[in-house]
Amino acid sequence: MEKYKTLEIIQKTxxxxxxxxxxxxxxxxxxxxxxxxxxxxxxxxxxxxxxxxSVIILSGHGDHFCSGIEINALNSITSAEIEDHGRLREQIRREIKGLQDAITAIEKCRKPVIAAIHGGCIGGGIDMVTACDIRYCTEDTFFCVKEVDLAITADLGTLQRLPRIVGYGNAVELALTARRFLGSEAKSLGLVSRVFGTRKDMEVEVRAIAEGIASKSPLAIIGTKEVSLRSRDMTIEQGLDYVATWNSSMLLSDDLMEAVSAHFQKRKPAFAKL
Known part of the structure; x- marks a missing residue:
């Protein structure tokens, strides 16, 4: 498996x-x-x-999930030596779009991505977790939409995704005040699905949840993610039409036959890899 400077991929079991x-x-x-x-x-x-x-758990090594974008990364965007103002701004826009694409890669990944958050989740960390499919955190996790304190308008997805998760009013309040809020408030806002007492508890439970998802039909899992994301930006009628088209392509699968057979035979289904 490929090695990375800033990431580590582990198959624990x-x-x-x-x-x-x-x-x-x-x-x-x-x-x-x-x-x-x-x-x-x-x-x-x-x-x-x-x-x-089948399932990816996104988390952070060390004491914190993510402290946001490194200052040097911001400097590299704004320090380009281009005299033409039009070309300079076009390059900055292109750079920002590239950073956005890196976060949107979470949504483009067919496999579900579960965020297991501990410590600080600040700025770009919130951009990341709002793009994830499921979010969990510990009681002592603290969140902050930090960008306005750095004289920046958040531009990697928080202002677009967070309102769809916690509601428009809540998202704007968090973004304008840049205040810290803890795991319990994140749960009450709907940003996370569950809050765990300790990091170890979270790791054990989230792994069990992920294993449960991984045991289901791969076609059903990727279909549920895809249709949910597409339907987010559609009317109900458009979403229903989209899922009808999706299932007309995917429903008649070996996974369906295996799920039905396993149900009647009272055994766990065994699905082929995807």
Whole structure:
């Protein structure tokens, strides 16, 4: 498996289809460097194409999940030596779009991505977790949409995804105040599904949840993710039409026959890899 400077991929249990993707820059509280934005989409694509992977758990090494974008990464965007103002701004826009694509790679990955968050989740960390399919955290996790304190408008997805998760009013309040909020409030807002007392408790439970998802039909799992994401931006009627088209292509599968047979035979189904 490929090695990365800013990430680590671990298969903790042999023969398990749950893989762990760790942010691996603990000395800088997993700040997001230029290398990260190059490596992260590559790692997700690699996991997506790996037939042995069904579910990905995203977490961070060290004391914090993520402290946001590294200052050096911001400087590299704004320090380009181009005299023409039009060309300079076009390059900055292109750079920002590239950073956005690295975060959106979470949604483009067919496999479900579960965020297991501990310590600080700040700025770019929130961009990441709002793109994940499921989010969990510990009681002492603290979150902060930090960008306005750095004289920046958050531009990697928080302002687009967070309102769909916690509601428009809540998201704007968090973004304008840049205040810290803890795991319990994140749960009450709907940002996370569950809050765990300790990091160890979270790791054990999230792994069990991921294994449960991984045991289900791969076609049903990737279909549920794809249809959910597409339907988010559609009317109900459009979403229903989309899922009808999806299932007309995917429903008549060996997975369906296996699920039905296993139900009547009172055994666990065994699905082929995807």
């Amino acid at each position: 042999p023969n398990s289809s749950v893989f762990h993707l760790y942010l691996n820059n603990p000395n800088l509280r997993n700040a997001l460097s230029r290398d990260f934005f190059i490596e992260f989409p590559k790692a997700l694509q690699s996991l997506d194409q790996n037939t042995n992977v």
